[in-house]
Amino acid sequence: MIRTLRHCLLAEALGTAILLLFGTGAAVVDEQTHALGHGGVAAAFGLVVLVLIQGLGHVSGAHVNPAVTIGFWAAGRFPGQRVLPYIAAQLAGALAGSLLVKLLATSGSTLGATLPAHGATQAFWLEVGLTFWLMLVILQVTSSFYEQGLVGGLTISATVWLEALVAGPLCGASMNPARSLAPAFVSGHLAVAWVYVAAPVAGVLLAVLADRLLGLKAPPAMPPQP
Numbered sequence: 001m002i003r004t005l006r007h008c009l010l011a012e013a014l015g016t017a018i019l020l021l022f023g024t025g026a027a028v029v030d031e032q033t034h035a036l037g038h039g040g041v042a043a044a045f046g047l048v049v050l051v052l053i054q055g056l057g058h059v060s061g062a063h064v065n066p067a068v069t070i071g072f073w074a075a076g077r078f079p080g081q082r083v084l085p086y087i088a089a090q091l092a093g094a095l096a097g098s099l100l101v102k103l104l105a106t107s108g109s110t111l112g113a114t115l116p117a118h119g120a121t122q123a124f125w126l127e128v129g130l131t132f133w134l135m136l137v138i139l140q141v142t143s144s145f146y147e148q149g150l151v152g153g154l155t156i157s158a159t160v161w162l163e164a165l166v167a168g169p170l171c172g173a174s175m176n177p178a179r180s181l182a183p184a185f186v187s188g189h190l191a192v193a194w195v196y197v198a199a200p201v202a203g204v205l206l207a208v209l210a211d212r213l214l215g216l217k218a219p220p221a222m223p224p225q226p
Helices: 005-035 037-060 064-072 080-104 120-141 150-171 179-188 197-217
Strands: none
Touching: 005 080, 005 179, 037 064, 037 197, 064 080, 064 120, 064 179, 064 197, 080 179, 120 150, 120 197, 179 197
């Protein structure tokens, strides 16, 4: 079945809304009940990513992340004319998701916004590194010569889970401008929002470069000299 741009944009908006609803929603639930803990919130992000990849990947690719869309475009694996529409759909979906999460939150909640624990500089470089690795994994597991399907989805979601588990307390482990901008906008915590836009974009561009370097073929072996 041919997927039109309209189908893809709807999938991206819906998927990003679900990402925010269950990911940042888990943070808000834990904020109120302390039932999940940091590990539980990290697991929620990993699990929702897996569900989105398996549920919507066949429609739009399940980018649900402007940085991932930019990364695929920079890698030559996504048409340029779809980049801005995809990003617009992702931002709209993220905003809708955050507004729904706000219905669950108490007064003064950050709504799961990503905030630096030790300053913007550390958060910036952490987000660059985290997004670099996530995008590199995505590019590798979605390449034509690699295992795809459920294994690819599990690998990507495990990467999100692992990075959120380890780095979440330091920088939020966003790796996704839409995931950070929406709760920051709705909750009014915009002072360091630039970190969570600039760093993921820088990270995916570095990942594209690394992916190209890893894909270079070794020169043919020289014949033995007599």
